[in-house]
Amino acid sequence: MKGYRITFTIALVALVIGSVLLDRGRDGIILQLAQSRADTDNAVAIRDARRDNSRASAMKGGSAGSRLTAQEVRQLLAAHNAARAEVGTSPLVWSESLALYAQEWADHLASTIRRLEHRPHSGKWKQKHGENLFMGTVGYYGVANAVAAWENEKHAYHGQAIEMSNFYAYGHYTQLVWKNTRTLGCARAQGGGNMIVVCNYDPPGNIVGHTPY
Numbered sequence: 001m002k003g004y005r006i007t008f009t010i011a012l013v014a015l016v017i018g019s020v021l022l023d024r025g026r027d028g029i030i031l032q033l034a035q036s037r038a039d040t041d042n043a044v045a046i047r048d049a050r051r052d053n054s055r056a057s058a059m060k061g062g063s064a065g066s067r068l069t070a071q072e073v074r075q076l077l078a079a080h081n082a083a084r085a086e087v088g089t090s091p092l093v094w095s096e097s098l099a100l101y102a103q104e105w106a107d108h109l110a111s112t113i114r115r116l117e118h119r120p121h122s123g124k125w126k127q128k129h130g131e132n133l134f135m136g137t138v139g140y141y142g143v144a145n146a147v148a149a150w151e152n153e154k155h156a157y158h159g160q161a162i163e164m165s166n167f168y169a170y171g172h173y174t175q176l177v178w179k180n181t182r183t184l185g186c187a188r189a190q191g192g193g194n195m196i197v198v199c200n201y202d203p204p205g206n207i208v209g210h211t212p213y
Helices: 041-058 070-087 096-111 143-156 171-177
Strands: 008-010 014-017 020-025 028-033 130-137 183-191 194-202
Touching (some): 008 143, 070 143, 096 194, 130 143, 130 171, 143 194
Antiparallel strands (some): 008 130, 014 020, 130 194
16 A cells, blocks of 8 residues: 655744744745734724624624634634643634634635745735644644644743844744733635644734743
8 A cells, every 4th residue: 555644733923023024935035015013003903802802792603803713713722722821822713803814814825825925024924913723634633733833832932032143943932922922813724635723812922032932
């Protein structure tokens, strides 16, 4: 019987420097303009998250905002919040609008380039939030594996402030537990035999000169 390789990939992460977002992809450093967020934005994020959750509760059966099942949403929130609890950061709440945003990009990746790539700095797919990406062989990986892969970078992080030269080994993990992030929305899509998971975070993390907790 002919065998085949089971693989998974996580994207190199984005980094916020004031109002500039750095993304190290396969083609090197890409400077991307991004929205600068202050700590005072947290109240707005919490308000929007409560509105999203209230709207979901009012709908019969609820809504994830993406094509994720209710069980997958619970898995993603539980895994994120367990990692955050370990370092004392507040739990995230689900955002339908972020999940829809994530679904659009997941579908784009799965139907076009079929590899992991962060949103660009401008145009139709402009990046507005923090983002973690994962790709694995369909049937062998689920959404929980995405969070496990990101959290696995914890061993490489030792409490230092985020800098351009040091975040590549652990940037998925630091976004996952970032203290000022309040809302989460994720999605999955399939293409080329792979499942792609996109999670977006608001406010975004990985801010240069700051620590995640």
